[in-house]
Amino acid sequence: MKVLAAMSGGVDSSVAAARAVDAGHEVVGVHLALSRAGGTLRTGARGCCTIEDAMDARRVSDELGIPFYVWDFSERFRLDVVDDFIAEYEQGRTPNPCLRCNEKIKFAALLDKAIDLGFDQVVTGHYAHIVDRPDGVRELHRASEEAKDQSYVLGVLTEEQLSYCSFPLGDTPSKVLVREEAEQRGFVTANKPDSYDICFIPDGDTRTWLGGHIPMRPGAIVDREGEVLGEHDGAVGFTIGQRKGLKLGRPAADGKPRFVLGTDPVDNTVVVGPKEALAIGEIAGQRWTWAGPKPAQEQFRCGVQIRAHGDTMPGTCSIRAAANSTRPDATEQGFEVAVRTDEPLIGVALGQTAVIYEGTRVVGQFTIDRATSELDLEPVLVGAAAGTAKEQH
Template sequence: MTETPGAAPDAFPGAPTGPRTGPRLRVLAAMSGGVDSAVAAARAVEAGHEVTGVHLALSANPQSFRTGARGCCTVEDSRDARRAADVIGIPFYVWDLAERFRAEVVDDFIDEYRAGRTPNPCLRCNEKIKFAALLDRALALGFDAVCTGHYATVRLTDDGRRELHRSHDQAKDQSYVLGVLDDRQLAHALFPLGDTGATKDEIRAEAERRGLAVARKPDSHDICFIADGDTQGFLARHLGSAEGDILDQDGTKLGTHQGAHGFTVGQRRGLRIGHPTADGKPRYVLDISPVENTVTVGPAEALDIAALTAIRPRWCGGTAPEGSGRYTAQLRAHGAETPVTTEVVDGELRVAFDAPVRGVAPGQAVVLYDGTRVVGSGTIAHTTAAR
């Protein structure tokens, strides 16, 4: 069954009916067609919950999306999710959220690059689709929680608050891309894979024991809505080509490009400047100006920043911290943590690094941690050079 956006809640025959008693939850399991979400759904059933599987149709033309290891929006994925639900023994439905996904994730991605920023569409999808559009509809239909295959952990504190923590498997930890979740969303989130110490290999072995055909399916990579993995080509098709200048830090023209959107801060390859620096060292992208359509390049050390300002901060399981705080910050999905001092000023998050960090681009997310606990996140708006 495919439910279209805007359908009334009672149009969904898989919605639970009657009163709920005890710890048994009514769970909507988001099933991407991959091994992680399939095992998560199976574990939710094993835990005694009443589980219904749902696959999100996020493309208006899914057959155009590449199958296999790239992306998670293919017809093949929908079929894999359905087969997994059949093996687990749960009802299964497909929800069409393509229009919402286009507006909230794809168009936002394009607009951010148009403005010279480098967005993370996975965070945007978690915030606006999986734990907003999907969760809101799930609650309206009488479900208690949304279950996903993310590697992260939700813990309940003594005073009844919920906290988001890193997964036990640090190599697969996905708490960074969940750093946008607020207290309400955490209250209705289940992450069955993050609560155990199982590694990805062990999850695959578990899927095989359960008879799930996705046990050997490759992980998805890259950006799911870019079929061929060619991000620059995708942006060129949507933003067009416009010749501009590549400049050094003094404003000297070194070459030209066909669109500033084809570059990211910290990029080294593909500059095609044509001649080396006086000292023979490589140049990196330092700044992108969409208004002037210029790209500024320079030495690696010029990428070092001492501080940043992040906008639209979101706090996981609590309110904004008061005064200055000491945390660690993660700046990329699989990046290392670095010690920072933070302060919230006029609704903006100010972050000062103990030691300079390199290659941070506006549009990326900064996620704060207190030990393993996710404190909150923000979208990087400005950076301050280390010197």
């Protein structure tokens, strides 16, 4: 089998490529260059796509005796990940750029090019497990080790994309074993620290980075009824659930602290309210994909996860008529996917990705467009205008 090994320059992708070689496949290593400007991606322990990472990937390829190439996807990365990140924040949403990179770059642009070049599979170092059913359908499942499981960031994969994917580390019970294997093989990446955070924000200061791309305009801090309580110097810098740094002129009537519930990009306001209003009972979105066949039932029990390292909350998933105006980019006009959780979700922001599970299996994912508060069963402002909250339900 002709296999393309995506090599980030880290220990996981190094061992994944090595296992593909051990399996007797014809393996070619490739590293993705995602920036043409030096210093715009993280370096050292915090990187994943830097020049030094490319050099590490080449050293591992030399050890394995496989061809190695660097593919320039910098323009596609800028358009589909960086520009999308900025545009989402401008609309008051909170995107996950790593998940978007998987969707648009690693398993779209890379996979498309690999297929065009005649490769049968793309191998990556992700910790996830693929199950081949007797009927030929491939299912995406959690990895053996829950703490390292990366199925959340792979939730964007479609059934067709899964047919070309291979995750050799999915059955490995511990990353410690992966590092030990890399060391035994003599890989320079054996003890290389994991990458983390957003690769295209060099110093990790998201607020300052966004300030250089989105004009920071002063505006009002308001409560859920729209009453002005104070002022802010830029709505982009506030996060859901934030309590400190609000500098409000007066306390709440009940004396309890207020928390950031969301921002309104139209009115340039930051909306605050009681802690109880952060408890979300239902999330919904009109843009979704299925990691396999569409669910047979329009309503079914599930688990839902809204962060890469968050907990999975049990609930009920429904495919139904949209509760608010249809998005022009909706997957299916007039419909939405919604999950009502058994216990409230805390700190939900529009733009986050909700991944749906049945047991260990990934069913699919959707981008959160709407959230309903457990406090009063009406949509809480979570990146949407307070004045339109009741209209959205």
